[in-house]
Amino acid sequence: MADSELTVTAAAVLTAEDEQSTGLRRTGRFTLIARRFARRPSAVVGLVLLVLLVVFAFVGPRIAQWGYDEPDFLALAQAPSAEHWFGTTTGGSDVFALVARGLGRSLAIGILSSVAITVIAAIIGTTIAFFEGWVERVGMWVLDMLLVIPSFLLIAMIVRSSSGANGWIWLTFGITVFGWIGYARVLRTLTLSLRELDYVHAARYMGVRSFTIIRRHLIPNLGSVLIIQTVLGVVAAVNSETALSFLGLGIKAPDTSLGTILQAGQSVILTAPWVLIAPSVALVLLTFSVQLIGDGLRDAIDPNSRSGGRA
Amino acid sequence: MNxxxxxxxxxxxxASEAGTVRAVRGVNFDLMPGRTLGIVGESGSGKSVTSLSVMGLLDENARVEGSIRLKGTELLGLSELELSKYRGNEMAMVFQDPLSAxxxxxxxxDQLAEALDLHQDLNRKQVKERSIELLDLVGIPNPAERLRAYPHQFSGGMRQRVMIAIAIANDPDVIIADEPTTALDVTIQAQVLDVLKKAQRETGAAVVMITHDLGVVAGVADDVLVMYxxxxxxxxxxxxxxxRPAMPYTMGLLGAVPRPDRGENRRLVPIQGNPPSLVDLPVGCPFADRCPLVEDRCRTAEPDLLPVAGRPETLAACVRADELAEQGVTFEDAYEVAEAAESTLESVPRSEREVVLEVEGLKRHFPLTKGGFLRRRVGTVKAVDGVTFDVRAGETVALVGESGSGKTTTLLEIMKLEAPQGGRVAVLGKNLEELSTRERAGLRRDLQIVFQDPMSSLDPRMPVYDVLAEPLKVHGWSRPKVNARIDELMKLVGLNPDHVDRFPSQFSGGQRQRIAIARALAVNPRLIVLDEPVSALDVSIQAGVINLLEDLQAQLGVAFLFVAHDLSVIRHISSRVAVMYLGQVVESGDTEAVFTAPRHPYTQALLSAVPLPDPQLERGRKRVVLEGDLPSPVEEIPGCRFASRCPVRATLPADDQRRCDTVLPVLTGGDDQLAACHFPLTRTSAGLTDVRETTRA
Incomplete structure (x- = not known):
């Protein structure tokens, strides 16, 4: 077989670029996913929304006329106006500044804990599946035990004992520590089929060390699942952060998050509805956009989906 | 006749990511009643798509144009509802995979009744009678009882019979069989092909037989359509x-198949290159780039399928067809055959060579458990139960057997390099039972493996460089040495060393298998275990890989343990063979001796079931068609495991039969050929000689 035939594989379209350098094929894969992603209008809408929200979280505090922690005592529970774009709370805090700051906090907590959850779940899930035998049995037993722990309560206790300033870090920690267990079980199941693939056997028979196989062959090949899981995990983490804060168990004053604002808003829903509406809209937009992106990514990465266009 | x-x-x-895939481009054929048309071609040649479009079973994203007429009625453009009047009634299909069909x-x-009720107005009693009649016709024992059985209670071959019964339920005029025997073992394949012929005789239907196996086509088809x-x-x-093939591609295909009936070690003729991408077809003949007889005019326009001068019944799509037919060109003239490499160990007799692998009485049993919480053992699966063979330096030993015979389990037991459950395994003279962890890690270098599926044996996320560097790094090679070695390896397996930065998905199946072979060779092993290394490849590509393996062995003196179910490949490549049946070696010895004069009745049946790529020999051949299926490996069989299907046992007196049933035969015989049979066949045994005579003629 001569080299001439190398140009006629299914990836023939990509070969021209590939002549040039090493990494181009990877770019090719990403371009492909990007192209399939872009074919779904809903996914693009989600991405645009998310970008706008992130910009808002970053730029908002700078363009607001008031800081989130400097109440305007001359304007208590005021409706939106030129000075307070989203109105003020009963304590005089500027809702625009609060929402921008709270959104940033919620996003930070959501993204950080989701990434951490994925990393922990990937390592533990694949390891349990890879070693089979008693490691798998004991590992699964431990996972099952951990699943029954009342995590909500424990997170609340952890955050309660922290101070207001670094409370959000403890909250991230709490959500992470109790959030990875379910994912680890899912990843273990996926690894079960992966570990039977010939390239994993081949590596074993070559004498490659077990953790090298896990790092080099197993985790990268779960890549698409991990990406989707991380993205959708952001929604879950934001939701639990909001729920905890809403109950007064999460972020505490002077810091703020969407849940904290919502909690402040729900008591004045009849007299000052804007306090509730602004953070609610921000929260709904955030989870909605991430969900759209997650769906779009799943279809773009899954080779069997119908993103291939028509003849 | 119409x-x-x-x-x-x-x-x-x-539609596809890369653009529009033109899977079928201008197929024309007429199918006469009662005739069988064989459509052959390699994967991606459009043969299955053709059959699916006739049945109207293509996916929604397919665009179909042209005309398909069934007894004068145009089928294209009919709605689903209208089509279903024809499907299953006037035309029927037998699918490849009986598990999912x-x-x-x-x-x-119920499934037979469904087929009958849809197209005929029968009462319950008639449906039942007809169902029993159909099952009886396709050779299912106790049809009346089996009607109540579910598909999982049937073996693969039996399910395919049921599929055929459903297909002929309404006396169709056309039966389309899409690779109906590809998923089956050869002895079962022989049974199913017989059933299909019988079904065709009963219904008078015309059959379209789609297959990649030239042997199957030679046996069943009246006319053949080669697709590319x-x-x-x-x-x-x-x-x-x-x-007398007229088109160079057909010549190449015929030259690329190893022949199960010929001993002489003729080099196979691989067709250079790969089929073109269907997205981006070249101008001119699509075969031009691979054709040894190519001329400039081939690249200007795609030739039409036209009659060949002097051969009234042959049509060929080649501008040089007339000329080639006139000169009587065969593949030997058309294709250049490279000389085989000289073997370095040729002169050393086998008995003086070093033993690289010794397996003696190897056993591997799996417990069969039931229940979730409190597991109880309900039986033992004797996957491997007494396997004995040895491999010496520089030779190829083949393990043959049907699925379930324990070939792969044997390999995995060896590859684990751990003490076996029973028996003895020694690699390079080192008994696995007495290995220290250090020694085991060292042995890993001398023993490497190549898997069947080139898709799953390479990590899709690693470029070829990293794939090949992996074993080298494990054994502590320095970076500059690794670079030099990878360059050398790529050249050794016939790939361009500049392509090491590509990912496996950018290579074709044959090339990927070459990469897998290069990876196995990387650390200079003494023994490579090849688990069905060519069975996932098309014949033209397979020939190239087989030639490569032969050359590598000659140059490097590495020994191969070759596992395959394809007897023709085995006869071609191996010097010794061990035939396995239900976890045991029933016959082993020199390949030529075993193939020309098998002593175990199972070997004989296996050999006679292999279809020959030669229609005249195929017709003249006597087959030993085995009854029934492989018994379950859970069954306790005190005597010979083959007794339940043995054609020889049936002819023996009662006393001898009892011996077969109760006493387990052991491998006996001369040094060159051992057989585990109480009543081995001799060279003059009835029936045997004429099979061989005809195949040799």
Whole structure:
């Protein structure tokens, strides 16, 4: 077989670029996913929304006329106006500044804990599946035990004992520590089929060390699942952060998050509805956009989906 | 006579990321009643798409153009509802995979009744009678009882029989069989092909037989259509096609198949290169880039399928067809055959060579448990139960057997390099039972493996460089040495060293298998275990890989343990062979001796079931068709495991039969050929000699 035939594989379209350098094929894969992603209008809408929200979280505090922690005592529970774009709370805090700051906090907590959850779940899930035998049995037993722990309560206790300033870090920690267990079980199941693939056997028979196989062959090949899981995990983490804060168990004053604002808003829903509406809209937009992106990514990465266009 | 099915100018295209895939580009054929048309071609040649478009079973994203007429009625453009009047009634299909073609939740009787009720107005009693009649016809024992059985209670071969019964339920005029025996073992394949012929005789239907196996076509087809890159390139009566192919591609295909009936070690003729991408077809003949007889005019326009001068029944799509036919060119003239490499160990007799692998009485039993919480053992699966063979330096030993015979389990037991459950395994003279962890890690370098599926044996996320560097790094090679070695390896397996930065998905199946072979060779092993290394490849590509393996062995003196179910490949490549049946070696010895004069009745049956790519020999051959299926490995069989299907046992007196049933035979015989049989066949045993005579003629 001569080299001439190398140009006629299914990836023939990509070969021209590939002549040039090493990494181009990877770019090719990403371009492909990007192209399939872009074919779904809903996914693009989600991405645009998310970008706008992130910009808002970053730029908002700078363009607001008031800081989130400097109440305007001359304007208590005021409706939106030129000075307070989203109105003020009963304590005089500027809702625009609060929402921008709270959104940033919620996003930070959501993204950080989701990434951490994925990393922990990937390592533990694949390891349990890879070693089979008693490691798998004991590992699964431990996972099952951990699943029954009342995590909500424990997170609340952890955050309660922290101070207001670094409370959000403890909250991230709490959500992470109790959030990875379910994912680890899912990843273990996926690894079960992966570990039977010939390239994993081949590596074993070559004498490659077990953790090298896990790092080099197993985790990268779960890549698409991990990406989707991380993205959708952001929604879950934001939701639990909001729920905890809403109950007064999460972020505490002077810091703020969407849940904290919502909690402040729900008591004045009849007299000052804007306090509730602004953070609610921000929260709904955030989870909605991430969900759209997650769906779009799943279809773009899954080779069997119908993103291939028509003849 | 009017054709029952007539296809004109059929075009099918699909959407894909890379662009429009033109899977079928202008297929024409007429199918006469009662005739069998074989459609052959390699994967991606459009043969299955053609059959699916006739049945109207293509996916929504396919665009079909042209004309398909069934007894004069145009089928293209009919709605689903209108099509279903024809499907299953006037035309029927037998699919490749009998596992997924039957619904697991309905009994066989229900599924047959469904087919009958849809197209005929019968009462319950008539349906039952007809069902029993159909099952009886396809050779299912106790049909009345089996009607109530579910698909999982049937073996693969039995399920395929049921599929055939459903297909002929309404006396169709056309039966389309899409690779009906590809998923089956050869002895079962022989049974199913017989059933299909019988079904055709009973119904008088015309059959379209789609297959990649030239042996199967030679045995069943009247006419053959060869497809390449979505177009028919040659059409001829079967004898004519095999005896005097007119198109260079057909010649190449015939030259690339190893022959199970020929001992002489003829080099196989691989066709250079790969089929073109169907997205981006070249101008001119799509075969031009691989054709040894290419001329400038081949690249200007795609040739049409036209009659060949002097051969009234042959059509070929080649500008040089007339000329080639006149000169009587065969593949030997057309294709250049590279000389085999000289072996370094040729002169050393086998008995003086070092033993690299010794397996003696190897056992591997799996407990069969039931229940979730409190597991209890309900039986033992004797996957491997007494396997004995040895491999010496520089030779190829083949393990043959049908699925379930324990070949792969044997390999895995060896590859684990751990003490076996029973028996003795020694690699390079080191008994696995006495290995220290250090020694085991060292042995890993001398023992490497190549897997069957080139898709899953390479990590899709690693470029070829990293794939090849992996074993080298494990054994502590320095970076500059690794670079030099990878360059050397790529050249050794015939790939361009500049392509090491590509990912496995950018290579074709054959090339990937070459990469897998390069990876196995990387650390200079003494023994490579090859688990069905060519069975996932098309014949033209397979020939190249087989030649490569032969050359590598000659140059490097590495020993191969070759596992395969394809006897023709084994006869071609191996010097010694061990035939396995139900976890045991029933016959072993020199390949030539075993193939020319098998002593175990199972070996004989296996050999006679292999279809020959030669229609004349195929017709003249006597087959030993085995009854029934492989017994379950859970069954306790005190005597010979083959006794339940043995054709020889049936002819023995009662006393001898009892001996077969109660006493387990051991491998006995001369040094060159051992057989585990109480009543081994001799060279003059009835029936045997004439099989061989005909195949040799």
């Amino acid at each position: 054709p029952v099915l007539s296809v004109r100018d059929l075009h099918v295209s699909f 039957l619904t697991p939740v309905f009994s066989i009787g 890159a979505g177009r028919p390139v040659e059409q001829a009566p079967v004898d004519e096609l095999f005896a």
